[in-house]
Amino acid sequence: NAGVTQTPKFRILKIGQSMTLQCTQDMNHNYMYWYRQDPGMGLKLIYYSVGAGITDKGEVPNGYNVSRSTTEDFPLRLELAAPSQTSVYFCASSQDPNYGYTFGSGTRLTVV
Amino acid sequence: KQEVTQIPAALSVPEGENLVLNCSFTDSAIYNLQWFRQDPGKGLTSLLLIQSSQREQTSGRLNASLDKSSGRSTLYIAASQPGDSATYLCAVNKGAQKLVFGQGTRLTINP
Numbered sequence: 001n002a003g004v005t006q007t008p009k010f011r012i013l014k015i016g017q018s019m020t021l022q023c024t025q026d027m028n029h030n031y032m033y034w035y036r037q038d039p040g041m042g043l044k045l046i047y048y049s050v051g052a053g054i055t056d057k058g059e060v061p062n063g064y065n066v067s068r069s070t071t072e073d074f075p076l077r078l079e080l081a082a083p084s085q086t087s088v089y090f091c092a093s094s095q096d097p098n099y100g101y102t103f104g105s106g107t108r109l110t111v112v
Numbered sequence: 113k114q115e116v117t118q119i120p121a122a123l124s125v126p127e128g129e130n131l132v133l134n135c136s137f138t139d140s141a142i143y144n145l146q147w148f149r150q151d152p153g154k155g156l157t158s159l160l161l162i163q164s165s166q167r168e169q170t171s172g173r174l175n176a177s178l179d180k181s182s183g184r185s186t187l188y189i190a191a192s193q194p195g196d197s198a199t200y201l202c203a204v205n206k207g208a209q210k211l212v213f214g215q216g217t218r219l220t221i222n223p
Contacts, residue, residue, distance in 0.1 A: 004155075031209070033209070033211075040121075040215060040216075041215055042116065042201060042203075042212075042213030042214050042215045042216060043156075043201075043203075043211075043213045044213075045209070045210070045211065048209045050209070056209070058209075090155060090156065092156075097143075097205060097207075097209060097211070098143050098144060098163070098205070099161070100146060100158055100161045101146070101158065101211065102158070103148075103155040103156040103157075103158075104155050105154055105155040106153075106154070106155050108153075
């Protein structure tokens with residue numbers, strides 16, 4: 001049972017490039033989330049999904065896009081990378097948010 | 113707006129000591145509060161989750177308490193070990209998919 005898997009673990013992008021951060025879970029959870037964590041700070045919600053075909057914005061969605069075509073996958077897309085998007089990105093899933101979340105190991109992204 | 117604060121930002125103690133990490137939140141209308149552990153370069157590991165109707169939860173050497181009326185939670189670690197060194201994050205669940213995190217407390221246990 002792999003839980004929540006994120007790829008890649010590390011990535012360096014140049015300003016203006018685009019990329020997709022992958023997230024997949026094998027627990028059949030309906031709820032999935034993308035967070036970013038800046039140095040010395042807590043996590044902030046970028047986007048979330050309550051089920052396949054449904055996505056919604058979180059606290060800091062600007063510069064990002066998501067899709068949820070299957071229950072298992074929730075990719076995060078950066079279209080025009082900016083230095084302000086340098087951060088560690090975490091994907092999480094939950095069967096019921098009232099009973100906790102499972103987090104992936106993160107993607108460390110640097111934009112230069 | 114819900115704000116979550118963790119004090120201190122960093123804590124260093126000798127091995128074997130009992131210690132308390134603090135978490136405060138500004139809005140008492142929460143569903144639950146969760147404590148996580150984060151090791152350097154790793155993801156978050158859930159330690160304890162306290163529902164809004166509960167006062168405390170225990171797991172091994174860890175005990176978390178919740179006082180909604182005062183907007184406080186504490187994580188008590190008994191008989192600390194070097195392996196407990198990590199960053200500890202608390203997060204408040206306000207419902208509507210909103211999990212609000214504190215900044216974390218970086219804990220170092222010295223052998």
